[in-house]
Amino acid sequence: MAPWSVIRILLVLSVVVAGLLAWAVQSGRVDVPAHWNPWAPLNVAEPPNWLTGYKLQRTAAYPTLCSAVLAASTLEHTAIPDNATGDGCGWAAAVRVDDARFAPAFTLTCSAALSLAMWERHALQPAAQAHFSQPVARIEHFGSYACRNVRGAGGEGERRSQHASANAFDVAGFRLGNGRRISLVNDWEGEAAEVAFLREVRDGACRFFKGTLGPDYNAAHRDHFHLDQGPYRICR
Numbered sequence: 606m607a608p609w610s611v612i613r614i615l616l617v618l619s620v621v622v623a624g625l626l627a628w629a630v631q632s633g634r635v636d637v638p639a640h641w642n643p644w645a646p647l648n649v650a651e652p653p654n655w656l657t658g659y660k661l662q663r664t665a666a667y668p669t670l671c672s673a674v675l676a677a678s679t680l681e682h683t684a685i686p687d688n689a690t691g692d693g694c695g696w697a698a699a700v701r702v703d704d705a706r707f708a709p710a711f712t713l714t715c716s717a718a719l720s721l722a723m724w725e726r727h728a729l730q731p732a733a734q735a736h737f738s739q740p741v742a743r744i745e746h747f748g749s750y751a752c753r754n755v756r757g758a759g760g761e762g763e764r765r766s767q768h769a770s771a772n773a774f775d776v777a778g779f780r781l782g783n784g785r786r787i788s789l790v791n792d793w794e795g796e797a798a799e800v801a802f803l804r805e806v807r808d809g810a811c812r813f814f815k816g817t818l819g820p821d822y823n824a825a826h827r828d829h830f831h832l833d834q835g836p837y838r839i840c841r
């Protein structure tokens with residue numbers, strides 16, 4: 606047999622096997638743990654893996670699915686009606702996050718709130734445990750919704766900010782369980798543990814948010830991490 610026909614047979618066979626496998630998993634005939642099943646809904650409590658990015662994206666695309674997944678998480682929130690203001694501001698498929706860890710309450714799209722819940726659980730808390738043997742008790746922030754344009758180095762830009770659609774959240778610092786406070790403005794260039802913690806927290810945000818900007822990006826972000834679910838993938 607010519608080598609190309611062997612290759613062709615192998616290709617057809619692998620497509621058939623992959624198709625059968627996909628059918629068996631999707632129809633529940635083969636029992637795959639939910640976090641390894643691309644068709645199972647995202648569960649915030651499960652450890653992230655290489656399917657998590659895909660699941661987050663898919664969940665964000667379906668507001669009802671997003672509400673259900675967020676409702677099963679420990680992030681305290683309430684659904685709120687859509688609010689279109691007509692000038693490129695307002696929100697759709699958003700929630701009010703009224704969680705003591707994130708007080709005061711703020712409005713955020715379900716998609717960004719889901720990434721926030723994933724980041725808090727799988728990046729922020731493990732980093733605090735690793736560097737300080739403490740949980741994070743409070744996430745200090747500058748809020749989310751603001752009807753404004755992107756702030757460039759030279760003032761107000763032309764484009765609406767992700768904050769204008771409640772799709773972005775600005776984190777200023779953290780209070781640990783023992784009361785110790787770590788802020789971006791004071792500790793980004795602080796002691797070794799603070800420096801390592803804050804970079805790990807930033808890199809962790811890049812795993813769950815589309816856009817993560819901090820002090821390494823520009824002077825406008827020297828005192829906060831900007832976390833968003835906008836169209837652009839950026840991690841600085």
Ligand SMILES: [Zn+2]
Nearest residue numbers: 773774775831
């Ligand atoms: Zn921001």
